[in-house]
Amino acid sequence: MPPREGIKTYVPQPQRTGPSTERGDHVERHRIPTLIRWFIWLLIFRSAMSLVFALTIGLAPDSDVSTFIATNFDAWPKQMPAEAVFYVSAFLYGLTAWRWASRDWKARWVVMFMSGATAVKMLVNFAADRAVGTPTPLTQGQELSLIMSVGTNLLICGYLAFYPGMAEAFKETPWD
Template sequence: MAQDIRDYVSPEYDRQISNRRELRIPPAIRAFAWFCFARSGVDFLFALLVGLAPQSGLAIFVAATFGDRIPYVPAEAEFFIFSFLFAFVGWKWMTRDWRIRWFVMFMSGAFAARILVLMLADTASAAHGKILGPRAELELSLIVAFNLLICFYLAFYPGIADVFKETP
């Protein structure tokens, strides 16, 4: 008796479907990607605000508060740069490229190490407590802990390497 074509599923296709069902994307991965897209949108709006109405009070406040991350670069260009950067990271994160996992792991670990070295230098200096007060040390310690959490999550969480596929 001839087999009905609707009932036939090749074994290779069946394995692909079962592999897709087994691979679950952790919520933190998806949340970080959407955070990157939201941050990109906010930076883009800030760039438009500073570019279209540079003399308004809101634009001056935004440029003075958030626009001094890169020295000698105008706030508008800086916001466009960070908007593109966060959109790119979010896009790569959503496609689950393995290189972005290593990039974010490195950046969060390096950022935490840099802050720890600066805190150690402050502790070892003769002016301990005058440069960084107790509130600043607590805030920096929380930032270090958060960045190390991100780094260790991406490095050691079970199954995280399977979520990020290797591309040729």
């Protein structure tokens, strides 16, 4: 009589969550850098505040609070109703936060381009203004504001482009 083997039981494989390659191999997900996480929370906060402002203006359009919100926080032209502006803003901030939280590499590249292009545009306009020799030169506060704006935009572009771990956190392809 052949020897009997013991009873074999089913042992489930450990469940892994997160991204995987086309073959099904588990890939460890890199953490989102801290400043990006803070930026996502800022976008969520701005989306929530825009929604609160829109609801306030929509539910009580003649109140003093609605008038204050519409005059002080609505940056768009007055041809568009303030309520619609805040609904659109809430949607756009929420969409942007979702794209950043889902680690969409396109969002990273768009912000890098926009911040770099804004800095270059400001510098070109400043150089053209200096070359023409306008009769009203910039005050010391305006020059400082210009320098800070250009510096901040270049810092954002550089951070998104070169910060360690940024490329791993926002991969363009899931199989890399």
